[in-house]
Amino acid sequence: MRSFVIGFIVALLVVAGAVYFYFSTGAAPVAVDAQAMPFERKLAQKALHARVEKEMPKTPPPVQANEENFLAGAHVYAEHCAVCHGLPQEDSEMGSAEFPRAPQLLKGTGVTDDPVAETYWKVVNGIRLTGMPQFKHHLSDSQSWQVSLLLANANKLPASVQQYLATQHVEAHEAGESLGH
Numbered sequence: 001m002r003s004f005v006i007g008f009i010v011a012l013l014v015v016a017g018a019v020y021f022y023f024s025t026g027a028a029p030v031a032v033d034a035q036a037m038p039f040e041r042k043l044a045q046k047a048l049h050a051r052v053e054k055e056m057p058k059t060p061p062p063v064q065a066n067e068e069n070f071l072a073g074a075h076v077y078a079e080h081c082a083v084c085h086g087l088p089q090e091d092s093e094m095g096s097a098e099f100p101r102a103p104q105l106l107k108g109t110g111v112t113d114d115p116v117a118e119t120y121w122k123v124v125n126g127i128r129l130t131g132m133p134q135f136k137h138h139l140s141d142s143q144s145w146q147v148s149l150l151l152a153n154a155n156k157l158p159a160s161v162q163q164y165l166a167t168q169h170v171e172a173h174e175a176g177e178s179l180g181h
């Protein structure tokens with residue numbers, strides 16, 4: 001029993017030492033282009049999912065999914081999000097120069113298959129160690145819901161909202177500006 005315990009402790013120390021060695025000698029990837037760490041994406045996604053699941057609002061959105069709110073959400077999106085997440089007719093170059101990449105949210109499925117409360121959580125809190133900022137100090141609560149509703153319904157937006165988005169441009173807003181600085 002005693003030698004088992006000692007063996008166990010030694011094994012733990014060896015693992016901790018190897019992990020420390022990996023990070024302290026510059027072996028871990030840090031550049032955007034570098035190959036991802038073993039399990040990097042999987043662990044990050046698991047952590048994010050578990051946390052959001054725990055914390056996202058469980059009650060229905062206080063803002064209604066209607067044309068007026070989609071349009072308000074589209075204004076927020078064009079000003080604060082398109083710079084990284086692109087527009088229906090225009091991809092964001094900045095978004096694809098990040099690791100992880102900023103998904104193009106008005107193209108393909110986007111987040112139309114996520115609960116709107118999950119998107120709201122991400123908008124309010126941001127996603128740590130990625131390019132996704134928190135917007136809690138820059139958007140009102142209703143604005144955060146409006147842009148989340150827009151994204152949840154991105155595949156079935158009314159013509160007025162689609163027309164508005166079609167007139168917007170990705171480069172018009174710099175990243176700093178998008179945070180209101």
Ligand code: HEC
Nearest residue numbers: 080081084098100101102119122123127130131132147178
């Ligand atoms: C400076 C760049 C940047 C800006 C500005 C930005 N985002 Fe993001 N966003 C990202 C990145 C990078 C990710 C990917 C993070 C990841 O993979 O975990 C992301 C992820 C997301 C996700 C999760 C997507 C998914 O597939 O689960 C949502 C939703 C989102 N952003 C919404 C927004 C909204 C709404 C705005 C504007 C209010 C915004 N973002 C502004 C960079 C940005």
